[in-house]
Amino acid sequence: MASEKNKVIKAVKQVKGGVIVNHHKTTANCEVVRIPTPQTVMLPMQQHIGAPCTPTVQVGDHVDIGQVVGDSDKFVSAPIHASVSGTVKSIQNIKLPTGNMTQAVTIESDGENRYWEGIKRPDIRSKEDFIKAVRASGLVGLGGAGFPSFIKLSFKEEQHIDTLVVNAAECEPYITVDYRECLDNSWDIVSSIDILCSLFEFKNVIIAVEDNKPDVFGVLRDVASAHDINHSNVKLMTLKSKYPQGAEKMIVQSATGRKVPPGKLPADVGCVVMNVGSVAFLSRYLKTGKPLVSRSLTIDGSAIANPMNVRAPIGTNIGELIDFCGGFKEEPCKIILGGPMMGHAIVSTNHPTCKQNNAILAFAKDDTILKPERDCIRCGRCAQVCPINLMPTLITRYTKAKDVAALKAAGVNVCMECGSCSFACPAGKPLVQHMRLAKAMVKEADAK
Amino acid sequence: MISAKAADEKLLTVSASPHVRSATTSRMIMLDVIISLCPALIASVLIFGLRALAVTAVTVASCMLSEYVSRKIMKRSNTLGDLSAIVTGMLLAFNLPSSIPFWMAALGGAIAIVIVKQFFGGIGENFVNPAITARIILLLSFSSAMSSWPVPRQGLMVKAVDAVTGATPLAVISEGSGSLPSLTDMFIGLRGGCLGETCALALIIGGLYLIIRKVISPAIPLSFIGTVAVIMLIAKKGDFTALSYQILSGGLLLGAIFMATDYSTSPISFKGKIIFGIGCGVITCLIRIFGSYPEGVSFSIIIMNILVPHIEKLTTPKPFGTPKKEKKAKEEAKA
Known part of the structure; x- marks a missing residue:
């Protein structure tokens, strides 16, 4: 990465479909601010894909x-740690924005922010030690999906596995925390890559960034050369700014030209993708x-008084975060957890x-x-923009006809709900909603 | 400033993602199509006189009225706002001779909208192109009125002579008698024919506009016209002049650019579009070469319209990353 001749490379293969969205990266220049406890x-x-903790x-x-306040003995899971010091006030059932119920541990802070005495630097001697340590850290994919990292x-x-793709595409509008991570914590990124390379012997490491954030490359290169880290196998890659460029399957294709087959993971084509x-x-x-x-979040949207990037303990109340950003300047009509393309609206x-x-995004009316939703004119834009070659308009028809066999043949389970089809539809059809209905229908039929 | 607590007392909107949408609406797309048809409309008025405009006005009004009344009777929402009735009306008029009696033009509009479009569920649900179907029904019902062609002005500054009727270039070619207009006249539309189909220049401008605005993909027009060109070149034994007459005459450009690309009645996938275009081209040529009727574009499009569901089924793309071997195995299993 440090060598002068190591230029920023272009994507190996262009991703098909996708949509051009307004970036709205208004918080790009806002350094991450730590909120008071x-x-x-x-x-x-x-807080992850997989089995819930107890x-x-x-x-x-x-x-x-x-x-640790919650853990599970199931494989696909990640432990959850106390994010403030204090007393456990209650353990109750709550409803997540996805609609699922889960237990939640409420901790009342004693204001001392004392770290647990059991915290010590993990002793890493082998790959296995490292994976164990990553599990113990409770790390899940911070890009939005929340897949436990140690499994990857x-x-x-x-x-x-020969390739590590570091996903800094950040293709969702508004969100800038990954961009800030690249600028503000570049040394962490570079040294992590160094460690990962020495442990896993990746032949290629590709740091992929959308071309609307070109300054990231300079910073990463400078940091790498200043600390004398020189891996000739680390490449900086610029991707066309196009949603959903940062989706796992898409970024694997852009970075390596390999296609992840339906129902498979990047590991099946020799790649590990990490946010x-x-x-x-x-x-x-x-x-x-x-x-x-704790983690960084972008707080933005037309209803937020002072949009900014904040670092907050996990489990901080969203209302408190919004108040920290000056509250609402206009009456909010919709509040989204995550980006506007894939985030969940919360009640x-x-x-x-x-x-x-x-991210937390709040929008005025x-x-x-x-x-408004109108009749489908069969223009085919949904199929044109679908990055995974589905035909949303046909799937909608099959869903209405409750034709499970046709739905399966149409590959509805491959849909990652990126939202491109709904975005592009001139008739305003909620196509992603139909896709979700279709998936539920297939799941139900399979269970029988 | 409103605190989070105060805001919580009001109900928030909840909806499925995505929470943003593109600005494009069905109405904007239809408006683009209307704009793209305007050069040909202006050309038709210049070529055939104000009666061309009057016929267009009658079909558009008839289509809009039919759409409004039929949806009202069927207790469905009013869809005049999507402007698709205007597009159908304009396209229908473009497929009629400017001398057609107004009541026939109006009847055509009603057939297109009520029978072909609304009986099958309205926009996006009709399985054949409304304007073309209406034209064919009119042609079969009133063949003499539908095949007498007013002679265009001889030069743009001379007044059109309404009373005289002449033959279309295709009829001349088919019958082998009469005189053909020059290729330049063919290109700017100074020839007998339906009112909107004659000016190749205006149609191409409209087509380019649609392609630039990404309303249509060039796949169907190019494969359609390309197929006609290849077959005709072989049939005419490499005579490029004869080929040019074939491309510029009849409704080929109008059909390939505006009618075959109709969203409801053409395939969605790229492969499907190419198959559709080639099919249209082949049938057009078969009718033109072997048929007793000189013009084949309308029939070719309507026949291919009916095949669209089958083309779609054959050309549905496989989901991203489906291994090629599996594709082959599946095809073999089917066979």
Whole structure:
């Protein structure tokens, strides 16, 4: 990365389809601000894809920052740690923005922000030690999906993993936390890559960034050369700014030209994809042993008084975060957890933030009016923009006809709900909603 | 400033993602089509006189009225706002001779909208092109009125002579008697024919506008016209002049650019579009070469319209990353 001749390379293969969205990266110049310790935090036991954790503490227990409060013995899961020091006030069931119920541990802060005495720098001697340590850190994909990171790294020899893709595409509008991570914590990223390379012997490491953030490359290169890290196999790659460029399957194709088959993972084509925030966290964790207890979020949208990037303990109340940003300047009509393309609209600000949330967006009424739904004119724009070659208009028809066999043949389960089809539809059809209905229908039929 | 707590007392809007939408609407697309038809409309008035405009006005009004009344009777929402009735009306007029009696033109509009479009569920649901179907029904019902062609002005500054009727270039070629207009006249539209089909220049301008605005993909027009060109070149034994007359005459350009690309009645996938275009070209040529009727574009499009569901089924793309071997295995299993 340090060598002069190592220029920024272009994508190996252009991704098909996708849509051009307004970037709205208004918070790009806002350095991440750490918020004052909240009075209470609420830690849902489901902050990742996989099995929910069970609380390992009881009401009345005293916990310090970094102490495990929830864990699971299932493989696909990640432990959850106390993000403030204080007393466990309650353990109750709450509804997540996705509609699923889960237990949540509420901790009342004692204001001391004491770290747990059990925190120590992980002792890494082998790959296995490292994977164990990553699991213990509670790290999940910070880009939004929340897939436990240690699983991505515990690939087998016969999968012939040769490429690590560091995903800094950040293709969702508004969100700038990954961009800030690249600028502000570039050393963490570079040293993490160094460690990952020495442990896993990746033949290629590709740091992929959309071309609307060109300054990232200069910073990363400077940091690498200043610290004398020189891996000839680390490449900086610029991608065309096009949504959903940052989706896992898309970025694998852009970076390597390989296509992840339906129902498979990047590991099946020899790739590991990690969000740049997750990569940066790893280096901090290996130095200090402090698990994932806080994260950066972009708080933006037309209803927010002072849009900014904040770093908040996991489980901070969304309302408190919004108040920290000056509250609402206009009456909010819709509040979204995540980006506008894939985020979930929430019913109340009285919700905790989770590990995988990278943004809170609040919009005034004018920005929430969607075009009225009309009849499909069969223009085919949905199929044109679908990055994975589906025909949303046909799938909608099959869904209405409850034709499960046709839905399966049409590949509805491959849909990643990126939202490009709904975005492009001139008739204002909620196509993603139909896709979700279709998936549920297929799931139900399969269960029978 | 409103605090989060205060805001929580009001209900928030909840909807499925995505929470932003593109600015393009069905109405904007239809408006683009109307704009793209305007050069040909202006040309038709210059070539055939104000009666061309009057016929267009009658068909558009008839289509709009039919759409409004039929949806009202069927207790469906009013869809005049999507402007598709205007597009159908304009396209229908373009497929009629300017001398057609107004009541026939109006009847054509009603057939297109009520029978072909609304009976099958309205926009996007009709399986054949409304304007073309209406034209064919009129042609079969009133063949003499539908095939007497007013002679265009001889030069743009001379007044059109309404009373005289002449033959279309295709009829001249087919019958082998009479005189053909020069190729330049053919290109700017000074020839007998339906009112909107004669000016190649205006149609090409409209087509380019649609392609630039990404309303249509060039796949169907190019494969359609290309197929006709290749077959005709072989049939005419490499005579490029004869080929040029074939391309510029009849409704080929109007059909290939504006009618075959109709969203409802053409395939969505790229491969499907190419197959559709080639099919249209082949049938057009077969009718022109072997048929007793000199013009084949309308029939070719309507026949291919009916095949669209089958083309779609054959050309549905496989989901991203489907291994090629599996594709082959599936095809073999089908066979």
